[in-house]
Amino acid sequence: MQAIMIKEFVKDLSELQPSNVSLPKPKGAQDVLVKVTHVAVTHVDTLYARGLHQNNKRHMKPPFTLGTEFSGIVTSAPSSRHFRPGDRVFGGDSAYAEYISLDEKLLRKVPSSWSNVQACAVGASGAVSYGSLMVMGKLKAGETALILGASGGLGVMAVQIAKAVGAKVIATVGSKEKAEVIRRIGADAVVNYKDANWEDQVKALTDDGEGVHVVYDAIGAIESSLKCLRYRGRVVIVGFVARDGDIEKIRANRILLKSASVIGYRFGEDGRRLGAQQTESVWEGFMKLVNEGSITPVIYNEGEYNGLHTIPRAMSDLLAGKTVGRSVVTITEESKIETAKTKL
Known part of the structure; x- marks a missing residue:
């Protein structure tokens, strides 16, 4: 099969090319x-490939298969209690490959109302944004939320979650x-x-002009976030997707x-630290x-990217600020059997 393997970090994303690798073998009973x-292209992937993400110092050291989000069809599940x-x-782990083998705990069934491409476009972004706004930000109905980087894969989920909760x-x-x-x-x-x-425009849009209750910052603009924020x-x-690995330093006062x-x-x-129930x-x-x-x-430009070899181009479009939502790359022809898709 083919996959995009990171044997050493690249300087230019155009260097990323699929290569022939062995079919993955199970590492555990489940x-x-x-x-x-399908696979998604995210800012995290562009950083992982170049060794610019904080996880490159711990979890993502070469050699590894690039890619964090995918959808697909189960072909073998010998001991799984949940899949056939x-x-x-859909799930997230070593995604840029024609096949992937992983623990059933890292997979979720695609909702019947979604196609595989839609599930891939959402990926973990929905859960990340929900945890950010609801668990950490404690956003409540009637409050005002500011979503920075709203057109990105995370941002489009955050906008909809904040609106859905009132x-x-x-x-x-x-x-x-x-x-x-x-x-x-x-929005x-x-x-x-x-x-x-x-930032002054944001404050002027709040009901009392004092600023927002919660800022969702997926881009790395903490100084601006604080300017938009009301007291407490x-x-x-x-x-920090807008900073390309150069993390912001803020004035703590x-x-x-x-x-x-x-x-x-x-x-x-x-x-990893709090257990599977926290994630669930x-x-x-x-x-x-x-x-x-x-x-x-x-989904950005659905159908525009086909095959692992188009991932560098999709990454280039992402970094150039062209995309809205998530860029999704089609890997196999199984996508033809999918149900109706959403395209914006």
Whole structure:
């Protein structure tokens, strides 16, 4: 089979190419073999490939198979209690390959209302955003949430989650075209972060002009987050995708002056340290919104990327700021049997 293996970190993403590797073998009794139909391209993947992510110092050291999000079809599940051959599944781990073998605990069944491409577009983003806003940010109905980087794969989920739980949603994007999409999925107001003093625009959009209750920051703009925050508000840091590995240094007095809570959230680390039940409770909260019809997968240029060899181009488009939602690469022809898809 083919996969994109990182034998050593690359300097240019165009260096990433699929190579022939052995079919993965089960590592444990509960491992399931999945034929991959789709993979997602995320900012994390671009950092992993270049050795610029903090996890490269611990979890993601060469050699490893690149890729964090996939969907596919189970081909073998010898000892699994939850999956059978033919089941449509999605998950996250060593995704950029034609086949993947992993523990059943790392897989979820694709909801009947979603195609494989839709499930791949959501991936873990929904659970990450739910945990960020609801568990860490303690967002409540009637409060105002600011979603930074709202047009990204994480951001489009955060907008919809905040709206679904009854919050007023202010979102930031970088173009009119992206603003139109974000309004369609539920944002009450959209601000262009390229405008001068855009933080003042955000505060002016709040009911009393004092700022927002919760900031969801997946881009690494903590100083700006604090400017937009009301007294005793909460900032949840999810990532630093806009900084390309150069982490922001903030003036700590900003936190003191607003009695702000600045909270980091690492979804995967929570599961490793606090146990599977912590992860499962977050997934349950998010999937409840899915089952209620509150979540729409957002796919960029569906059908544009076909085959592992197109991943560098998809990454280039992502880093150039072209994408809205999640870029999804089709890996196998099984995608032809899927049900109706959502395209924005």
